[in-house]
Structures are given as structure tokens and as C-alpha cells.
Amino acid sequence: MPTSSPRIINMGCRLNLAEGESIRALLAGRDTIVVNSCAVTNEAVKQTRQAIRRARREQPGAELVVTGCAAQIDPASFAAMPEVDRVIGNAEKLRAQAWETSEAILVQDIMAVRETAPHLAASFSTHARAFVEVQNGCDHRCTFCAIPYGRGNSRSVPAGAVIDRITALAESHAEIVLTGVDLTSYGPDLPGAPSLGQLVERILVHVPRLRRLRLSSLDGVEIDDRLFALLTREPRLQPHVHLSLQAGDDMVLKRMKRRHSRADSVALVERLKAARPGIAIGTDLIAGFPTETEAMFANTLALLDDCDVVHPHIFPYSPRAGTPAARMPQVAPEVVKARAARLRDAAGARRSRWLQSLIGSEQQVLVERPGDRGHAGNFAEVRLAPAQVGDIVTVTIKTVEDGKLIA
Template identity: 75%
Template sequence: MPIPPAASRADPDIISLGCRLNIAESETIRAFVAGRNMVVVNSCAVTNTAVRETRDRIRRARRDRPGAEIVVTGCAAQIDPSGFAAMPEVDRVIGNVDKLTPAAWASAEPVIVADIMAVRDTAPHLAEAFTPAFSGHARAFVEVQNGCDHRCTFCAIPFGRGNSRSVPAGAVIDRIGALVDAGHREVVLTGVDLTSYGPDLPGAPTLGMLVERILRHVPALERLRLSSLDGIEIDGRLFDLLTGEKRIMPHVHLSLQAGDDMILKRMKRRHSRQQSVALVERLKRARGDIAIGADLIAGFPTEDDAMAANTLALIGDCDIVHAHIFPYSERDGTPAARMPQVAMPVRKARAAALRAAAAERRRAWLASLVGSTQQILVERPGDRGHAANFADVRFPADRLDVGSIAAIKITATDGKNLTGTAA
């Protein structure tokens, strides 16, 4: 079954910023507001830059669609509802919990933001009778967990998402089964702290147990991908699935954040540098084609040159080829914002050094794939897609069905992407 086409201009605009969880939730919102002259900005608050981008997109939306209702939701709206409600471009503000309930979108209240820390349930939208069509996305995103019980000193996301809570496996399996029936061949499991899945549910299942049940009960699912993982919580069951189950994509994105032990302690992370390196070594020994991604922060408070060098060396030590790198951003109310700060030019320079090292590592990895044949999930408009290892592949000589899986012979790389032709 072909993937449904992208939304037309007459449909509401849903602008998703930030994480894959927001993408998943935006498709639920799209179903709630179908047919309305509305722009929804599903915001991100992970950095000050993300908040600024949210404000920029709101202003742009008002210029582009002057007659539309502008509604802001997501983490930035949850953390600072009055600030966004005060923007002249904004008509309504809806919080992170309320955005998944039809009643909030049927209401005319200008601000609907519940106390996120009081929430004990997650994903109420999974009880609805519809299945999001993901608006032309080749892969579908399924929320299985929300919130976070950890309090990393740099992070404001718990204030936007609340405490950790998990979706029962039955609801997850039903949703994935419906998405597969609708034509999706790859599903991505998403969450704020995905590897913390399960202890709040009866029997305290783990993420590995959930993945086993998905694979067993949805045999038609061809490709399962996991979003960011906390390496310290990858237990033996999940490790064996990541390395031995071919329907799970060989792409592990780790929430590393730093490569220096003192900085990791000041971040209140629960792993050491050596634990991260050892985990990657074990993963790659067990499954040689696994591609490693990671989140890294440059210029965390108190970071000196030697500490920064330890994080820089982590790019090679963990063979990171999909790097998400951010200069540290002070978030109000977090402990790190009260620590001695690294000058912004230094943060930016260290982030640039990390990006350069990661780009060089990626270039070498992509060059090693030239001559191979990769199974590509074809994405819009039909001449590009991602391999199982999440390498970005272009095939301009061919136009293939969006959502199909195609064998592509890799012929070249420009250092950032691969190029090939249908095999």
C-alpha cells in the first residue's frame, strides 16, 4: 500500500521542532485539527536556540498565513506559557499533556496548560480510533515513553515533559500493526528517555521485552529503529536484540553528552567515559555494521581545555558517524546555569572542533560504503532515502515509490551523503 501524500496547502500547517517524539505527537494533532484554518507550532525547549527558533517560526507563520489561528504547544509552551501567550502573533497556547486530547483543540480557552509534574499517564491519544497517516513520511514514529525521572544538571526537558511514564505494550503493538497495515515498512520507537521504559507498568517490563513483543506480534514489520538510548540502561536482552535481530536497524544513537569523567559527574550523568567506549566496542564486535550516533555538548560549565580534548577524542574512540553537537546553552532553573560558565566564543569554537572531527569520521565511513549495495527506505520525493545504518543516500537517476525499500548500488560519496543507482 503506498504512503499517503503530503498535506495540501488547504490543510492545517503543523510545524514540528526538536525531537522525534514531537514528530509522532504532531501527527496526532493533525488528526485533531483536520479541516481548520490553523498553524500549530509544536515547540522545542532543549536549548535557548530552539526557543528562539520557535519564536521565529511563530512570526513567520503569521506572515505566511495572516488569517489562520496560531496555536503554540510543545515543551517551550509548557515551560513558558505566559511568554508565548503574550506574543501578538499567538492566538492560543496548549501544554504538552493537553495537546494529545481532543477537548483541548475543541476549546476556545486561550491558555490550556496542566501541571506536567502531576501527570501519571502517557499517550492518551493511543486510545483514539484513528491512526496517524504521518503525512507522507516514509517512516512512522510511535511514542512508547514520555518524561524523565533523571535530573541532568543542564536539562530543562523534565519541566516540559514531566516524570517518566510508559505506554502499555498492547497499545504500542496495536498502533504499530495499524501503521504497517497502512503501508509503513519502518517504525521508529520514540520517547524522552526511551531506555527507562517500563518500571511504572505492571510486571515492570523493560524496553528489550517491549521490542521482543513487537517483533513477535507484528511479523509484517520489516524495519524497527530505536531513537536515542542511554547506554548505561542497555541490558543484556536489549543488547542481544540490537546486535542479533536483523529487523532492528544497525543504528544506535547514544546519549553520551561528554567524554570527560569530571564533566559527566557535573552533568549528573550515570555513565563514565570508559563505559561508553566499552559499550561501543562490544556493539561493534557483535554486529560490525552498526553505525554509532551520539549527542555531545561543547563548553559545559567548568570545562577546561583538557576536558574538552577528552570529549573530542570520544569521536574516534566511539566511532561516532552520526553526531548531534550543541554548544552548551544555559536553561533557567537548572543547576548548570549556576555553575562557572565557559565563554560563549570558547563554546562555539569547541563545538566547531567537534563537528569537524565528526565530519571527518563520517567522510571515512561513507567512503567505506562505496561499492556496497544498501537497502534504502525511499523518502520524498522518491530520489533519496536512508539505509539501514541511517546513511543518507541519493539516487537522482531513479524515481522510486515513496515508502518502498529499494536495493541501491552505492557509486560515490561527497563526504556527507552517498549516491547510487537502483541495483
């Protein structure tokens, strides 16, 4: 099915979604498929390859380019796929000249990249909310994670460029989501070393038209007093915090090379909930990390309750080549799978109880395509009577069906 416009297939994180819109603008009018890959787990890489093969079957005549983290880390393996025409790196994919060359592999050393230019998408015509990249890369080296090798070191977009882009996007989007690889590390590389809290303050002051602001994943140890106050007191900052916790056992956290303890996580959530009771907590949790015993796993399982998690992202541990954790004593695959299932079941039950507790409440919902659904400020999905996409409507929740609120 040939097309006169690019097809962007974004795998993985919201940062890829934001960058995918920039790529769409660069390729306007071209019959090109771009698979914007993910490398967070082996399963994500597998799904990227499946998406490549499926896209080639669906559009056999289109140019097919692979970019993103998996392509950055292992460009040769993707270039060797018969379905792939070109491989472009994470830094290059946002530069117009990269899309005008014919090189089969155009991938530079991501660790040499020192800046994140204001290459922010000017339009998110296919989305009710807009995603704005304010930070890229990561200076931390968690033992399980390959993403720094796909994204490079941490670097930030200057506040002025961010505010200019959000000012433009706020004309057509009621909600903006700030994205990054390690969002809370925003700023130290910029003049004056501004913090994420300072950036958020500037956005709220200088873009009064913006109705809703949401933050992607946060590292709890980097939530300072300024950002905490905004998360708990600022009505335009949505009552939804996604924390990068990863585990609920101190020994596992230490072996992951995380910078927080279990007690830190619990205390942070208790403070957030005390200051803003309706705030909804999300997190990523890894099941079956190397050396994890049943007792260690039980601590992670209990963290769901202790941190009141209602937006869970559960991952079975996946050994990524070249990472320290891949060289640690591994948990048996069948045990990893079973523990992930137990976490998902427990998390699903908690989420169901939370959704039930919202029956009878009023929610402010951003209407998303096709017009009969959207997300509340707490990021619960809501089904509602047809309304204008992009509007924010007030609804009363009547019931819950299939894990969604019904207005």
C-alpha cells in the same frame, strides 16, 4: 496563503514529530497553524519564536497555537507574542477537548501527569517511516536539562496499545521508529515492569509484517542484555544506535549528573561493534559545559574516535534558566562556540571517511519523498534512481557527494 487543513510545524525531537501527527488528526479540516515547540537549548527556543513569526506572516488569517516543551515551560511569554492566539500544554495537546475551547492558556502542571495514553497517530501520510511514541517524560535530572519540566516524569504506553498501533501502521509503512524522551526507561510504571527489550521482542513477534524497526536515542547504562542481543542479532532492528553520551570527560559527566563514565561509553561501543560490525553509532555531545577545561574538552573530542561516532549531533552548551548548570561557573561564550566548531569539524571528517568506506557496498534503502532519496539501515542518506516512496530497495553505492551516498 489560507489552507483548509492544519499546518503542523514540529521543532526539535522525533517525539514532537510523532505527536504532531496526532495533532494533525485532531484538527482535520481546520485552518490552524500549530507550532510544536522545543526547549532543549536557548537556540531552540529562539528558533521556535522565529517559526511563529514566519508562520504568521505566511498565513495571517489562520489561528496560530503554540504547544510543546517551550510552551509548557514558559506559556506566558508565548501567549504575550502578538502572533499567537492560544498556548496549549504538552499533556493537553493530545486531547481533543483542548482544541475545542477558547482559553488563551491551557497548561496544567506536567509533573502531575501520571499516564501516557495510547494517543498514537494512525497515519503518517507525509512520511515514509512512522514514529510511535512508547514513553514520555524523564525521572532523571541532568544538571543542564530543562526537558523534564516540559515533559514531566517518566511514563510508558502499555505494550498492547503500542502493538495495535504498529500493526495498523505496518500496513502502509515499512519502517517504524520507537520514540520517547528517555526511551530506555520504558516500563517500570506498568504492571509487571516490562523493559524496552521486552517491548521490542513483543513487537517483532506480534507484528511479523513489520520489515524495519528503529529506536531513537538510548541511554547506554540502561541497555540490558536482552536489548543488547536484539540490537546486535535481530535483522529487523536496524544497525543504527544513537547513544546519549553528552561528554567524554569523567568530571564533566559527574557535573552533568550523568550515570555513566567515559569508560562505560567506550566499552559499550566496543561490544556493539564486536557483535555487529556494521552498526553505526550516533550521539549527542555538548561543547563548553560549565567548568570545562581544555583538557576536559580534549577528552570529549577524542570520544568521537574512541566511540566511532558517524552520526554526530553537536551542541554548544546553552544555560537553561532554573537548571543547576546555569549556576555553575560558565565557560566564555567565544570559547564555547570555538569548541563546538572544533567538534563539528572533527565529527564531519570522521563521517566523511565512513561514507567513503561504504562505496561499493550494497545497502537496503527506504525510499522517501520525493522518491529519489532515502536512508539505509545504518541511517546514511542515499540518493538513488526514482523509485516508489515507502519501498525498500537494494542499491550499490557508487560514490559520495555533499555528504550523501550516491547509488
